Amino acid sequence: MVVEGVSDGVDAVLVAARTRDDPVPCPLCGTPASKVHAYHGRTVADVPVDGRRVVLHLRVRRLVCQVPGCRRQTFREQIPGLLERHQRRTVRLTRQLSEVTRELCGRASARLARVLATPISRSTALRLLRRLPVPQQPVPPVIGVDDFALRRRHRYATIIIDAETGRRVAVLPDREAATLEAWLREHPGAEVVCRDGSAAYAEAVRRALPDAVQVSDRWHLWRNLCDKVLLEVRAHTGCWATINPPRPGGVREQSTLERWNKIHDLLGQGVGLLDCARRVGLALNTVKRYARMPEPTTLRIAPIYRPTLVDPYREHLRARRAADPAVPVTHLLQEIRELGYPGSANLLVRYLNQGRAEGDRPVTTPRHATRLLLTDPRHLRPKDTALLEKIAAACPEMTQLATLVGGFAALLTPAAGNDRKLTTWIATARSAALPHLHGFTNGLELDRPAVNAGLTLPHHNGRTEGVNTHTKRLMRQMHGRAGFDLLRHRILLA
Numbered sequence: 001m002v003v004e005g006v007s008d009g010v011d012a013v014l015v016a017a018r019t020r021d022d023p024v025p026c027p028l029c030g031t032p033a034s035k036v037h038a039y040h041g042r043t044v045a046d047v048p049v050d051g052r053r054v055v056l057h058l059r060v061r062r063l064v065c066q067v068p069g070c071r072r073q074t075f076r077e078q079i080p081g082l083l084e085r086h087q088r089r090t091v092r093l094t095r096q097l098s099e100v101t102r103e104l105c106g107r108a109s110a111r112l113a114r115v116l117a118t119p120i121s122r123s124t125a126l127r128l129l130r131r132l133p134v135p136q137q138p139v140p141p142v143i144g145v146d147d148f149a150l151r152r153r154h155r156y157a158t159i160i161i162d163a164e165t166g167r168r169v170a171v172l173p174d175r176e177a178a179t180l181e182a183w184l185r186e187h188p189g190a191e192v193v194c195r196d197g198s199a200a201y202a203e204a205v206r207r208a209l210p211d212a213v214q215v216s217d218r219w220h221l222w223r224n225l226c227d228k229v230l231l232e233v234r235a236h237t238g239c240w241a242t243i244n245p246p247r248p249g250g251v252r253e254q255s256t257l258e259r260w261n262k263i264h265d266l267l268g269q270g271v272g273l274l275d276c277a278r279r280v281g282l283a284l285n286t287v288k289r290y291a292r293m294p295e296p297t298t299l300r301i302a303p304i305y306r307p308t309l310v311d312p313y314r315e316h317l318r319a320r321r322a323a324d325p326a327v328p329v330t331h332l333l334q335e336i337r338e339l340g341y342p343g344s345a346n347l348l349v350r351y352l353n354q355g356r357a358e359g360d361r362p363v364t365t366p367r368h369a370t371r372l373l374l375t376d377p378r379h380l381r382p383k384d385t386a387l388l389e390k391i392a393a394a395c396p397e398m399t400q401l402a403t404l405v406g407g408f409a410a411l412l413t414p415a416a417g418n419d420r421k422l423t424t425w426i427a428t429a430r431s432a433a434l435p436h437l438h439g440f441t442n443g444l445e446l447d448r449p450a451v452n453a454g455l456t457l458p459h460h461n462g463r464t465e466g467v468n469t470h471t472k473r474l475m476r477q478m479h480g481r482a483g484f485d486l487l488r489h490r491i492l493l494a
């Protein structure tokens with residue numbers, strides 16, 4: 001181009017330019033043509049200068065092809081690399097704005113573009129975004145399949161990635177077996193498929209790629225186990241929560257004991273459950289719960305308290321009250337205030353009335369106890385290790401649970417022979433009185449070949465995790481309003 005002049009518009013820099021006088025090959029026959037038939041003006045936007053828009057007024061030629069017999073008598077010259085046919089922006093400006101839309105999507109791109117002195121509308125931004133090409137590459141040998149929520153609990157989609165590099169391969173609009181099966185048939189080539197424990201994916205892969213190795217993802221296996229462990233720990237709260245000796249004869253405990261006796265007396269006399277509920281004045285479900293308990297002690301559930309400001313002075317309070325049971329609260333308050341207690345008198349009184357100073361508070365919550373059980377023992381602090389030992393020793397079931405968790409964790413480092421060890425593990429788990437864990441072992445048995453592959457082969461689905469985090473960020477940015485097609489486009493562009 002030849003720049004013929006630059007002038008100062010009100011809010012833009014105006015550049016007048018023309019093409020060179022060089023001959024240009026005819027698009028049809030390729031013979032260089034230089035005879036001008038007419039001139040045209042094109043007005044396009046270019047990248048900004050000095051924070052101002054740049055408007056380019058460009059004069060282009062319509063040339064005459066003088067080759068006899070060429071059906072193209074005249075043609076308008078193009079400027080490849082600078083300006084494309086029918087475009088209102090230079091190639092470099094379009095490239096910059098497209099990159100902005102790739103990161104920010106519609107609305108935010110439009111806002112940023114205005115600040116950058118290259119204003120575009122929201123719909124233009126979306127058009128630029130949709131025009132960005134999705135990289136086309138062959139199906140990788142090891143793929144990972146996972147689902148993610150489009151709307152939590154309502155709509156899910158499926159993402160397929162290269163399990164080795166994390167590259168996005170495809171996004172499917174649901175998590176049905178048929179959809180995945182159809183995609184796998186259209187895109188063959190995968191030899192290993194990593195997936196979660198879902199039966200739909202397993203079925204789709206089995207039908208479309210019967211020779212592919214299915215790998216049940218270790219992280220999903222572990223998470224399933226974690227859920228079951230929490231249920232078991234909860235069921236045994238009565239065993240471990242009051243590892244400290246319980247307060248003798250608390251109000252609640254006495255009433256549960258009385259109720260248990262009353263209900264079991266009535267049931268022993270042959271009274272029906274419903275009648276029994278009517279006579280003791282309790283809900284039918286409550287009566288059923290009592291009826292199921294072989295002993296009254298299993299009903300004792302320790303109250304769960306949140307930590308309070310008084311906790312650090314518990315030892316002091318306990319020692320003082322043991323030495324002098326009649327010590328007034330005001331004295332205790334003054335003493336612990338001198339030790340640094342920042343709380344109120346009320347808080348202390350409530351604490352003492354709840355009997356928390358005397359040590360029948362639960363050692364921790366079921367969730368925390370579960371976390372201790374599930375943490376690699378090498379990463380526990382000494383304090384937690386001591387607590388874990390107590391929790392694991394609370395009852396035979398908790399001891400077995402702790403051993404089983406450790407055993408399964410060891411299997412999660414893939415190694416030959418883990419499949420045989422898993423058989424032993426399942427047998428041990430089934431022999432323990434841990435019903436929730438039995439459900440977990442049933443799930444393992446149903447998907448056994450894939451689980452074996454997951455525990456012996458190095459492949460895993462870990463990279464979908466990062467992809468899904470990124471997807472969530474994209475969806476938040478789009479406020480959940482953009483269509484699935486746009487979302488898919490953006491996921492694949494990443």
Ligand SMILES: [Zn+2]
Nearest residue numbers: 026029065070
């Ligand atoms: Zn020609």
Ligand SMILES: [Zn+2]
Nearest residue numbers: 236239395397
């Ligand atoms: Zn127990």
